[in-house]
Amino acid sequence: MIEITALSVRLGGREVLTEVGLRVPRGEWLAVIGPNGAGKSTLVKALMGLVAHRGEITLDGRPGAALRPRERARLVAYAPQTPALPPDMTVFEYALLGRTPYIPYLGRESRRDKEITASVLDRLDLTGLAARRAGELSGGERQRAVLARALTQQAPVLLLDEPTTALDLGHQQQVLELVDRLRLADGLTVVTTLHDLTVAGLYADRLLLLAGGRAVAAGEPGQVLTEPLVGAHFGAHVTIEPGPGGRPVVQLVRGGP
Numbered sequence: 001m002i003e004i005t006a007l008s009v010r011l012g013g014r015e016v017l018t019e020v021g022l023r024v025p026r027g028e029w030l031a032v033i034g035p036n037g038a039g040k041s042t043l044v045k046a047l048m049g050l051v052a053h054r055g056e057i058t059l060d061g062r063p064g065a066a067l068r069p070r071e072r073a074r075l076v077a078y079a080p081q082t083p084a085l086p087p088d089m090t091v092f093e094y095a096l097l098g099r100t101p102y103i104p105y106l107g108r109e110s111r112r113d114k115e116i117t118a119s120v121l122d123r124l125d126l127t128g129l130a131a132r133r134a135g136e137l138s139g140g141e142r143q144r145a146v147l148a149r150a151l152t153q154q155a156p157v158l159l160l161d162e163p164t165t166a167l168d169l170g171h172q173q174q175v176l177e178l179v180d181r182l183r184l185a186d187g188l189t190v191v192t193t194l195h196d197l198t199v200a201g202l203y204a205d206r207l208l209l210l211a212g213g214r215a216v217a218a219g220e221p222g223q224v225l226t227e228p229l230v231g232a233h234f235g236a237h238v239t240i241e242p243g244p245g246g247r248p249v250v251q252l253v254r255g256g257p
């Protein structure tokens, strides 16, 4: 479903991604992890066609570069890390924007578009905020509104850049479980950047560890979340042990590194 070959990106005269390759089959969840500045957001932006790059990107068997904006929007939904929300738009109006690729030119949204939007808001615990203006939301509410817009798009590929950073524990779980359910029910292909390594290992099928713009490890959570790899690339002293279900649990060691 997503294939990247030898992806390199230069920004501000510096190479921030170098020869990265990856393949995410339909219905799989890939978490991109790595220290600050590793190139995680840039990788997601390249998938969205938002940064110039070298190398090949294929989405659903089609070269990313050849997709027109409307086609891309039906194929890929993206929730950026730091979105700009129009402050006067209500949460409902903003989430409804996700339906734009389905609304005919010069047409209006249909009752079905509004029903889909209402149902996504409900699943993200946002119904009570539907009439609230975006400029009046808390950080976590804004983040859920951005997710709502991505989900109303009902695209088969979901790209989420740090979707849970501003969320409290309950809303983190709600968002991750919702994404997981959609993936299992509708076969969505999911790529998320995530800083919480335990959460990444808990939900993703596979992890890609980026460091200094290069892919330094990839595989199942237990293969990537190892004490030597995390120690070397995050400069952190951690212990990693299998938790329930055998997924790795990463814990900081007090007093290190």
Ligand SMILES: Nc1ncnc2c1ncn2[C@@H]1O[C@H](COP(=O)(O)OP(=O)(O)OP(=O)(O)O)[C@@H](O)[C@H]1O
Residues within 6 Å of the ligand: 011, 012, 013, 016, 034, 035, 036, 037, 038, 039, 040, 041, 042, 043
């Ligand atoms: N527009 C830009 N111009 C120049 N350099 C940029 C630009 N955008 C990002 N960079 C640099 O590219 C590198 C990768 O940035 P990116 O945002 O992809 O990292 P990240 O892994 O997502 O980091 P974080 O965990 O801090 O969000 C960083 O060194 C960053 O400073």
